[in-house]
Amino acid sequence: MLPLAPWPYPRWIAHRGAGKLAPENTLAAFRLGAQYGYRMFECDAKLSADGVPFLLHDATLDRTTTGHGTGGDLPWSQLAQLDAGGWHSRSYAGEPLPTLEHLARYCIANTFLLNIEIKPTPGLEEKTGRVVAEHAARLWQGQAVPPLLSSFRPEALAGARATAPQLPRALLLDTLWNGWHGVARELGCVAIVCNHALWDAALVAQMHADGLRALSYTVNDEWAAQRLIDLGTDGTITDRVDLFSPAA
Numbered sequence: 001m002l003p004l005a006p007w008p009y010p011r012w013i014a015h016r017g018a019g020k021l022a023p024e025n026t027l028a029a030f031r032l033g034a035q036y037g038y039r040m041f042e043c044d045a046k047l048s049a050d051g052v053p054f055l056l057h058d059a060t061l062d063r064t065t066t067g068h069g070t071g072g073d074l075p076w077s078q079l080a081q082l083d084a085g086g087w088h089s090r091s092y093a094g095e096p097l098p099t100l101e102h103l104a105r106y107c108i109a110n111t112f113l114l115n116i117e118i119k120p121t122p123g124l125e126e127k128t129g130r131v132v133a134e135h136a137a138r139l140w141q142g143q144a145v146p147p148l149l150s151s152f153r154p155e156a157l158a159g160a161r162a163t164a165p166q167l168p169r170a171l172l173l174d175t176l177w178n179g180w181h182g183v184a185r186e187l188g189c190v191a192i193v194c195n196h197a198l199w200d201a202a203l204v205a206q207m208h209a210d211g212l213r214a215l216s217y218t219v220n221d222e223w224a225a226q227r228l229i230d231l232g233t234d235g236t237i238t239d240r241v242d243l244f245s246p247a248a
């Protein structure tokens with residue numbers, strides 16, 4: 001039985017800035033999430049071809065920008081020219097892709113907290129973990145609360161641990177695949193971030209007994225949020241910044 005370390009993060013975390021209400025992973029989305037009272041955000045980070053960590057969920061640019069093909073194939077100078085807002089709605093047309101550094105500046109200036117999901121271009125898992133963690137360590141140096149680094153890919157978390165072991169890590173799970181608990185332990189994780197349907201009382205108790213926090217994604221229904229609160233989980237990532245009040 002390991003003691004649970006103090007947890008500096010709030011329960012409510014706004015997914016990709018403000019869920020679906022603004023273009024995901026743009027600064028406009030984080031500003032909107034903040035207007036709804038959110039003080040912690042989740043974002044997806046990957047590398048440009050020249051190694052700049054920037055925010056994009058998909059491996060490809062097509063769904064959420066005016067670009068085409070694999071985002072990680074372009075240098076930052078070209079990614080910076082794309083429109084990452086117009087796909088969402090006219091009012092966001094012209095919104096650029098942010099680098100991780102842009103979002104770090106915004107969060108630090110406003111004392112907002114961040115969960116950086118390391119979302120590597122396939123094949124670049126370890127390198128993406130290393131570079132994102134290196135940038136995060138530099139950007140948040142001297143801040144009271146570091147960003148929480150998470151990933152579905154253990155190789156990315158191993159890379160993060162190699163360059164910035166002091167930054168907290170969390171393993172993301174969409175299924176309870178064979179060996180996940182040992183991998184989380186081996187990677188020195190402080191939390192598990194599960195598809196919310198996977199949590200039950202036994203699993204939450206098992207995580208807490210092992211010194212791990214229990215977080216959930218992506219929780220958009222009141223009944224699901226209440227179930228997770230009743231189970232004693234520690235954090236909830238939501239798209240519905242308009243439904244859930246983070247002050248509650």
Ligand code: G3P
Nearest residue numbers: 042044057117150217237
């Ligand atoms: O970090 C939690 C959640 O964002 C994981 O899934 O696909 O929305 O990035 P996804």
Ligand code: MG
Nearest residue numbers: 042043044117
């Ligand atoms: Mg994500």
